[in-house]
Amino acid sequence: MSESHAFSPDLQLLSQALAASVHSVVIADARLLDLPIIYVNPAFERMSGSPASEALGRNCRFLQGQDRDQAARKDLRQAIAAGRSTTVILRNYRLDGTLFFNELTISPIHDAAGTVTHFLGFQTDVTKRETASALMTSLQGLTEVLAAVRTQQEVTDLLLRDARGALNAVSGAVLLVQDGRLHVVARRGDDDASIWQDGDLDGHRPSPDALRTNTPLFFREGGELTAAYPELEARTGGVAAVATAVLPMVEGGQPLGVIVLDFQEPHDFTPDEERFMRTLAAQCALALDRARLSGDLERQVRDRTAELEAFVRFTEAADSEIDVLNLAGRAVEVLSLLFPGCTNDYYALEDGLWKLKVHTPDLEDDPDLLDSLRAGLPLDTPVFAGPMQTGQPIFVDGWDPQKERVAGTEAFKSVAIYPLAIGGRPQAMFVLGFRDTARWSVHHQAVFRAVGRSLGLALDRTETARQLKAQRDLLQASNEELEAFTYSVSHDLRTPVRHILSFGDLLRRELPTPLDAKAERYFGIVRTAADTLSMLIDGMLDVSRTSRQALKVEQVNLERLFTEARQKMAVDRPQRQIDWHISSLPTVVGDAELLRRVITALVDNAVKFIRSRDRAVIRVWAEERGQSWAVLVRDNGVGFNPQYSNKLFSMFQRLHRAEDFEGAAVSLANARRIMTRHGGTMMAEGQPDQGATFSFILPKVLSS
Known part of the structure; x- marks a missing residue:
């Protein structure tokens, strides 16, 4: 106590009880400025590392050191101002700077008039509980992130950044089994002079031993690791850390690799930390196996795509x-x-x-x-x-x-x-x-x-x-x-x-x-x-x-060629009265001079075979048929027997007597040859005494 008084037996008993309590007790005077501490029991001294002489007369905030940005401080101030009880958890620091979590419960003490005169505080060191809770929260977050990663590098980055930070490890490394050997695929916080190097899966070393037994290895103090493996430093040229955890990653009985975490101070691995690391290693093994399967699937897709592309290229080559x-x-x-x-x-x-x-x-x-x-x-x-x-x-x-x-x-x-x-x-x-x-x-x-x-x-x-x-x-x-x-x-x-x-x-x-x-x-x-x-x-x-004759390819206006052929016929046979019906005709690609011969042959043929008609009619029109144009010439002349239509475009072949219709029976054969050179064809339809329709089909684009 801060003052000496003669205690009654009850007060003396209460004082002895507080002194014997394993729970930290502190009393602050609310009547004095800044609520100075007037009493601490021995449990407080043990928990805080501060003797009573250092605590009496000071506000409890001295335990927070420079770590003042804590939300719980606001709740504590409000409770004190209102004169009510509250419980908060604060980050406190011992005299040697060690962090501990302090669960503080304060209760007001009133005088007979109801005025708050003191605050009674009970303090409990909940560091282990808070550390375990933080580890579980970290593990939950890590597990969620690991469930989403798809590559090996994402897994190792997460391990050596977040997991290493959660355990306050100074450095870490990840070794994976590749081609029957252990290979360092990532390290953080140390250099290539580390004792954790590539090696085989045999021999007496921490990584293979942990994998073979599927059991984590924990070395808590300096010298434990080198005592278990005396030749390790000499063989690798590295220096062992003070404390180390070696965590095997095994999935489906298949060894995948190990996680190594090094600590620069002796580390008493708590059951919660060990549980955290075991679970983390298992989750990482799942993630790595999933990444391997995902990579295999991606490679299969790439391989199948390459196979398909190769087939396509081969097929294209085979066509030509x-x-x-x-x-x-x-x-x-x-x-x-x-x-x-x-x-x-x-x-x-x-x-x-x-x-x-x-x-x-x-x-x-x-x-x-x-x-x-x-x-x-x-x-x-x-x-x-x-x-x-x-x-x-x-x-x-x-x-x-x-x-x-x-x-x-x-x-x-x-x-x-x-x-x-x-x-x-x-x-x-x-x-x-x-x-x-x-x-x-x-x-x-x-x-x-x-x-x-x-x-x-x-x-x-x-x-x-x-x-x-x-x-x-x-x-x-x-x-x-x-x-x-x-x-x-x-x-x-x-x-x-x-x-x-x-x-x-x-x-x-x-x-x-x-x-x-x-x-x-x-x-x-x-x-x-x-x-x-x-x-x-x-x-x-x-x-x-x-x-x-070589083809001279150009744009050819068929309507103009038919008009010229009609005009020439009118000059050559002025006595012929013909009713012409020429519809709109397209411009095509071809040899203009050769196409003029085709049109002249069709017009001459129609005019020749309508001369016996009182009213001669010739119709010319075009039809678009996909990638081709069809140009048709219909007359109301004597027609022909369709049974012999195959002779119409042959040299010197006639379907009518030479005495009745003049000509050398060459022009239609020549027209078909011209169409063939243009990639087109000639056609004819007719019936005896019912006229005939002669046509040619010409592609819109000439093949080279």
């Missing part, structure tokens, strides 16, 4: 490639993307041997093997004989060069062969080998089969395209020769025809006149035949020129 070996080279590239590090080759059947034609660059490192494979393997080579007989791929696990009779292939562990049929017969083989994989997984088998099927179809299509191109080139050469021959013959026939006409006229003038009817008839037949032959020759020359 007509060289089998070039296409096989593309397939080698695709397989190299799908199976990184593999060796894949394309073999073709040649001279009774399987000869290597296309291969990955790695075979260049073994010239002897490369030369032997290029020289060829016999047909009865076991690995080739099976697929050739069955037409099915095979997968060889545990490759045996002697059994398969392929010398120099000892480095390979597994091989797959896909037979490729070209023209219905096995003509090639695709071979893929692994040097580091002894067995084919189901997924890899499925991918290889898919590539093999696509490659087989593409090669067959490529070979067919090559043959078609060869036939087309041969046909084109034949057509060019035929056109040259036609041009030459037509040109050479002109002179004899002119001679027939000229000398026929000279002969007629030399004969006495008048000629009798029979002679006139004979001369008439000669002239008519010569004129017809001359017209046929002109038609042949026209067709030949059309075929040989």
